[in-house]
Amino acid sequence: GENVEQHPSTLSVQEGDSAVIKCTYSDSASNYFPWYKQELGKRPQLIIDIRSNVGEKKDQRIAVTLNKTAKHFSLHITETQPEDSAVYFCAARDSGGSYIPTFGRGTSLIVHP
Amino acid sequence: EPEVTQTPSHQVTQMGQEVILRCVPISNHLYFYWYRQILGQKVEFLVSFYNNEISEKSEIFDDQFSVERPDGSNFTLKIRSTKLEDSAMYFCASSKETTDTQYFGPGTRLTVL
Numbered sequence: 001g002e003n004v005e006q007h008p009s010t011l012s013v014q015e016g017d018s019a020v021i022k023c024t025y026s027d028s029a030s031n032y033f034p035w036y037k038q039e040l041g042k043r044p045q046l047i048i049d050i051r052s053n054v055g056e057k058k059d060q061r062i063a064v065t066l067n068k069t070a071k072h073f074s075l076h077i078t079e080t081q082p083e084d085s086a087v088y089f090c091a092a093r094d095s096g097g098s099y100i101p102t103f104g105r106g107t108s109l110i111v112h113p
Numbered sequence: 114e115p116e117v118t119q120t121p122s123h124q125v126t127q128m129g130q131e132v133i134l135r136c137v138p139i140s141n142h143l144y145f146y147w148y149r150q151i152l153g154q155k156v157e158f159l160v161s162f163y164n165n166e167i168s169e170k171s172e173i174f175d176d177q178f179s180v181e182r183p184d185g186s187n188f189t190l191k192i193r194s195t196k197l198e199d200s201a202m203y204f205c206a207s208s209k210e211t212t213d214t215q216y217f218g219p220g221t222r223l224t225v226l
Contacts (some may be wrong), residue, residue, distance in 0.1 A: 008208050009156045032212070033213065034214065036217075042219065043117075043204065043216045043217040043218060043220055045217070046157065046216070048212065070139070089155065089156060091126070098169060099144075099169075099211035099212065100146075100158045100161060100169055102158075103155045103156045103157070103159075103217070104155060105155045106154075106155055
């Protein structure tokens with residue numbers, strides 16, 4: 001089955017800095033990669049996703065890049081703000097077989113004011 | 114914007130007792146899911162449900178677990194005889210299609226004493 005590794009487990013940055021979270025996946029058939037943000041005690045919320053037919057996608061301060069050859073994808077947050085502090089989960093899904101996403105272990109992002 | 118809802122938000126039970134966790138998926142969604150998240154760990158898939166049948170289930174979803182759609186709006190997860198290791202946050206999710214984004218509910222924190 002799919003295996004998703006996520007790094008780092010904790011990331012601490014100053015407000016205004018950029019943050020990068022990296023994930024690797026094992027199943028070359030995976031073709032959909034969502035990112036979820038989970039604030040303390042709240043539900044995971046989708047913040048951005050990317051499909052395997054594109055290499056990069058941006059939404060304001062958030063961007064995701066995908067390298068299919070290397071089987072890794074990354075979340076980039078620019079100009080971080082304290083409200084970006086949360087746990088971020090990456091996931092990978094193979095839409096040709098199981099539609100169930102496999103999640104990474106999560107990255108706790110702390111943005112210091 | 115419609116959201117997945119879950120009740121209760123927190124359930125405390127004694128080991129060996131049965132619990133039922135309830136979810137109301139987004140109304141025009143057809144696919145329903147249960148996940149669990151042990152404290153500090155990643156989100157793990159339990160089961161998916163479509164057209165009143167289980168579509169997929171993980172190794173975690175053993176005979177102690179069952180799911181049901183008792184009426185047109187609710188989707189329930191039953192744990193027949195709870196164990197200490199069942200203590201976790203349980204998330205319900207729903208999607209329109211298997212290839213669409215899954216939207217998560219706020220979760221039920223289950224504590225087994």
